[in-house]
Amino acid sequence: MNEKPTVSIDKEKCIGCGICAKDCVAKAITIVAGKANVKSECLYCGHCLAVCPCGAVSIPEYDMEEVETYNKDTFHVNPEQLLRSIKYRRSIRDYKPMPVEEEKLNQILQAGRYTATAKNNQDCIFVFVQKELDILKDKVWGFIDDIEKNKKEKKIPREVLPYISFNRQRKKNPEEDYLFRNAPVVMFVASQWPLDAGLASQNMENMANAQGLGVLFDGYLASIADINEELKTWLGIEGKEIRSCMLLGYPNVKYQRTTPKRKAKVIWK
DSSP states (O other), X not given: OOSOOOOEEOTTTOOOOOHHHHHOTXXXXXXXXXXXXXXXXXXXXXXXXXXXTTOOEEOTTSOGGGOXXXXXXXXXXXXXXXXXXXXXXXXXXXXXXXXXXXXXXXXXXXXXXXXXXXXXXXXXXXXXXXXXXXXXXXXXXXXXXXXXXXXXXXXXXXXXXXXXXXXXXXXXXXXXXXXXXXXXXXEEEEOSOHHXXXXXXXXXXXXXXXXXXXXXXOHHHHHHHHTOHHHHHHHTOTTOOEEEEEEEEOBSSOOOSOOXXXXXXXXXO
């Protein structure tokens, strides 16, 4: 985080029970004169706020109106339904030619934003491209064109060769767009923490599936976008690393059942 927030303890509400101190990951809370006190080396993870039985803790720099009180009827997810949803999900490569509503995109963003991050760094940057998708495509394919045009002067890296093939195929038949699959939305997650971006991306996909949308994790597009500094500047993530790229839209295919998998490679001890 660029600016450290502050954790505020309402001394009138605090009953000095010590639950926050016990649950504090950074051991930054002490009980002094029967009241909780926060040290400066706090991680600002919000555990103290979430666990306090009397609502005495707040982080004023964050949006406190977003905080929800636990209710087992609204917070509990049925385990069987969750597993069934995970089993049913499919990577979508065929999308309907229709835009995705802004409200749904915002819910997907929140699913990524609320995902746990290492040391509460909240470093992930989420980029959604829908309105300016044609510009994105032009920049990506133009970058690949330039690589091919300069091949006589400089040897093309082996990992870039597939993109030359994708581009030639697209030029022959625009409907055969291997990188974008005619999806209406492209999402990027940039972060210096690969695991954080991966976890956020998975939660975003789960939210998309819950909305009747489909997602394809696009490793090829992520890789070619990450080496294109001009594109990353346009995306607003100059100097950052693209860790995940997802295509998003309404599926143009309906799957009737889940698929089988190999037996789990698991060790029980």
